Amino acid sequence: MPEPALPVAPSVGKTFPPEAEAAIRDSLKRCSSSTIEAAVGYRRDGDTRHLPAIIIGIVERFVEPDLRARLGTGDDDLRFVEDLGIDSLTMMEIVILVEEVAQLQIPNDDLRNLRTLSDVKTYIDCRARGLPPPKPSKFFAIEDLVALMPVQPPFLFLNEASVSAASASGKYKITGQEFFLQGHFKDNPVMPASIMLEALGQLGVLHLLAGHVVAEPGKVVGSGTIFFTGCEGVRAHRVCKPGDVLTLSIKPKRMKLPLATFEGSVRVGQEKAVMAEEITLTYGYVEAVVPVVALPPAETNGVGPNGANGLNGVNGSAHDPHDAPVTGRV
Numbered sequence: 001m002p003e004p005a006l007p008v009a010p011s012v013g014k015t016f017p018p019e020a021e022a023a024i025r026d027s028l029k030r031c032s033s034s035t036i037e038a039a040v041g042y043r044r045d046g047d048t049r050h051l052p053a054i055i056i057g058i059v060e061r062f063v064e065p066d067l068r069a070r071l072g073t074g075d076d077d078l079r080f081v082e083d084l085g086i087d088s089l090t091m092m093e094i095v096i097l098v099e100e101v102a103q104l105q106i107p108n109d110d111l112r113n114l115r116t117l118s119d120v121k122t123y124i125d126c127r128a129r130g131l132p133p134p135k136p137s138k139f140f141a142i143e144d145l146v147a148l149m150p151v152q153p154p155f156l157f158l159n160e161a162s163v164s165a166a167s168a169s170g171k172y173k174i175t176g177q178e179f180f181l182q183g184h185f186k187d188n189p190v191m192p193a194s195i196m197l198e199a200l201g202q203l204g205v206l207h208l209l210a211g212h213v214v215a216e217p218g219k220v221v222g223s224g225t226i227f228f229t230g231c232e233g234v235r236a237h238r239v240c241k242p243g244d245v246l247t248l249s250i251k252p253k254r255m256k257l258p259l260a261t262f263e264g265s266v267r268v269g270q271e272k273a274v275m276a277e278e279i280t281l282t283y284g285y286v287e288a289v290v291p292v293v294a295l296p297p298a299e300t301n302g303v304g305p306n307g308a309n310g311l312n313g314v315n316g317s318a319h320d321p322h323d324a325p326v327t328g329r330v
Contacts (some may be wrong), residue, residue: 035060042054042102043103051125051128059080076118077249078117080117115139119136134164135164137163139161139162140158140163149202149223157198163207167250168204168250170249171246172199174241178191196274197234197264200248200266203249204264219286222286231278231279233276236273247267248266259283260282262280
């Protein structure tokens with residue numbers, strides 16, 4: 001049986017003259033030899049399996065030396081700004097070099113959605129295969145989480161999160177000031193595994209509230225309807241203490257009203273902390289609240305109410321204090 005054809009980007013894997021290879025090697029001369037060979041291999045055969053090595057190698061070229069070790073952990077949730085110290089101008093240099101090597105264009109409008117290594121790898125892979133880029137994840141800073149989530153501090157165990165239809169990820173740093181660490185354990189503060197499961201459940205709640213559930217017309221998932229119902233296949237692998245940054249990830253497995261089941265994991269770097277085969281929540285729908293915009297005032301040709309020429313007869317304009325927009329339920 002013949003081997004399946006390798007996915008090939010439109011401008012690679014067809015002709016690759018020696019001068020093109022020389023240009024690639026010159027452009028990447030400050031990158032590692034493995035990055036250069038991956039780039040040459042990609043341009044020769046169009047095998048998209050070379051792309052992750054190319055992306056990591058180019059990013060490494062622009063990251064400060066004391067932060068490069070983070071790229072070696074294999075953590076695709078690393079953020080360009082917060083974790084790798086890459087500013088907007090440096091990001092543009094990375095993008096330009098990736099475009100040159102991979103022979104594709106990245107529109108500026110798409111850059112704002114590329115926050116992590118995973119975002120870039122997935123995006124470049126889709127563009128190289130000629131597939132539409134995935135819908136961007138929605139990012140939630142802590143203030144967004146507090147505004148949306150029914151769970152509030154000090155029992156909110158997410159500092160930030162990103163949600164897409166296919167998954168959700170978040171981070172939580174154990175500060176050592178958490179109320180439960182006063183008794184768990186005496187003189188040896190340890191994050192309870194049950195609290196880490198709670199954090200995964202909270203990430204599932206966020207996924208339900210972020211608008212990816214296909215609800216009935218005019219309805220949405222209600223924040224007051226979501227409750228933790230159970231978990232299966234839980235394993236704790238690592239003790240987590242103050243200073244550790246937990247990376248939480250979930251993926252939906254089954255979703256049918258009133259139950260939503262996710263698989264989840266908590267890691268510190270690349271080390272497993274807690275794994276859960278199934279986390280199940282129950283949820284329900286409520287009426288969607290939509291803004292109702294007031295109609296503009298009727299055309300008066302400069303004649304105000306009671307026949308006056310505008311407000312108090314001046315400036316030729318009329319104003320009714322009851323014309324403010326209102327909101328209501330539908």
